[in-house]
Amino acid sequence: MSEPAPSFLKPQEEQTLLRIARFTLEKWVKEKKYPSEKELKTYEITPALEQKAGVFVSLHKMGELRGCIGYVEDTTSILRGVIENTVNAASKDPRFPPVAENEIDMVDIEISVMTSLEPVDDIETIEVGKDGLVVERGFHRGLLLPQVATEWGWDRYEFLENTCQKAGLPSDAYQKKDTKIFRFRAQVFGEKRI
DSSP states (O other): OOSOOOOOSOHHHHHHHHHHHHHHHHHHHHHSOOOOHHHHTTSOOOHHHHSBOEEEEEEEETTEEEEEEEESSOOSBHHHHHHHHHHHHHHTOTTSOOOOGGGGGGEEEEEEEEOOOEEOSOGGGOOTTTOEEEEEETTEEEEEOHHHHHHHTOOHHHHHHHHHHHTTSOTTGGGSTTOEEEEEOEEEEEOOOO
16 A cells, blocks of 8 residues: 555645634533534535545644544544534543543544445555554454554554454464554644644
8 A cells, every 4th residue: 555645635625623622622511512503504515525435533722632523434524523522531541531621622622434334454565654443352442543553653563453452352362363554644733723
């Protein structure tokens, strides 16, 4: 897999999604409401934003993760995935308390729009910094976005080990026959507020 990261969206569409995510975050934290259809009509919703793709939303506060949730499968539109997962990352990530109103201005939003999952037959073909990983075995499933390995300075094997741990599996589970490994690419974009 040597093609570049996907380009689902143009720069102005990225900016539209970031503005919608910011509006969604503020509306949810302050009012516990999703944006209405009427409110969304104030944004330029292009056909590209209506295409289906896996979407993750990551929240960072002062450079530290503050919430990250997404959809691996392309079951909903990019727009809907961004809205729903902005709320999910702000209020449903079990690792963190819900985002409080006094934190909103300190939180950065990052969006990852994913390609479909592709089985990995040879782990030597995994490209750190370009590929995201999903590891599955039994009822266990873990996912790490492409940018995570780069942020932590991991090599291919550390990336695999950490994805296994994210799935609740032993770090060497990727070496077992019954473990499935998938990769994906992502168009990643975000805002930097601090």
